[in-house]
Amino acid sequence: MTGPRHNADALAPSSLPWRGYDVFAMGRVWSAPKTGTYAAYIERHFIPGYRSIEGVHERLEALDAAGLIHHPKRGRWPGLKRYADADAGTPPQNLILNPIGFTNYSASSKEYTGFKTQKRVALLEHFIKISSNPGDTVFDPFCGCATTMVAADRLERVWAGIDISPLTIKLVNARIREDRGALWGGANVVDSLPKRTDLGVLPNYRTHRHRLYGEQEGVCVGCDSHFPFRVMEVDHILPKSRGGTDHLENLQLLCSYCNRSKGNKTMAEWRASQTD
Structure with a gap:
């Protein structure tokens, strides 16, 4: 149009x-x-x-x-x-006209929290109703201002959310307390790294040293220099202390100097520190 x-x-x-x-x-x-x-x-x-x-x-x-x-x-x-x-050959798409919840969101609405990408509770309720039943679990890995959590709670779903901002915890507690009243005891907050249960028994990560040396052709990922095998050490790309695993895709070889210099940093953090 x-x-x-x-x-x-x-x-x-x-x-x-x-x-x-x-x-x-x-x-x-x-x-x-x-x-x-x-x-x-x-x-x-x-x-x-x-x-x-x-x-x-x-x-x-x-x-x-x-x-x-x-x-x-x-x-x-x-x-x-x-x-x-x-549209021959084109899968049909959905157009949701009611409730509104995308570009037409009104900042003057009582439920508006200030998040630019906030959706209306009624819109999330619509999605949850057509995709789950009471008692099912609703998971939002980027829960932002907690609208999904509020909608799921109203519809008697078990819910869980993840977000990088601590503000989300305050918002979900405030918004659900507004629904439930003073009896709401607050969300169960977990801020430590969860332990994975799907890994099975992995070999010691150092056993991959020969394979990595061959794949990298003896070149250190950190300084891009060639070293003899004895100088190369196995490094976790994402450190184990920060949730990294011993899977081969999380391993690389660094020379002794780069490995000690990187320490508990991610590669991005370590490279940034080299330019300071």
Whole structure:
């Protein structure tokens, strides 16, 4: 329905307001389809002679009269309805119009916490209802302002979340306490590294030394210099003290100097320290 404004003339037909929508003022221009497979589909199923309509506003009127334009109650501009069978070979996609929860999120809403990517609780409730049952576990690995946790709690799901920000803990406790009241005792917070139970018994990581020496052709990953085998040491790319494992993909060879210099750092942290 619309496209980028770029250098469009403000007086061009595609720039002028239609039905109260001034898309030009929002950096867009009207772009009702005139050619292509969907224009042909519209002509074949809804509007005979549609592709011969020259003016963009005339095409908008024809589309609107045929019921092919969706006018959102709180959106910035209308959208063109698309039918899945018009896109041969393209899997159908979902368009969720209610509850709103993406670009139309209102910062004046009572539930708004200030997160730029925050979604409405009603939207997450919709997803949780159609994908789980009461008593199931809902997991959000990037739970941010805790909206998924709030929605899952309201729908009687067991929930768990992960986030890098300590603010998430405060938000989930505050938001669920607002629902449950003073009886809410707070979330169970785990801030230590969990121990994996799927690793099985791994050989001593030093047994990979010969293989790594061959794969790296004797070159230290740290300083990019060649060394004899006796000088090379096996290093954990992600240190074991920070959750790294003895799996081969987490191992590399460093020369003795680089290995001691790297210590308990990740490679990115160590390289950054070399430039300070």
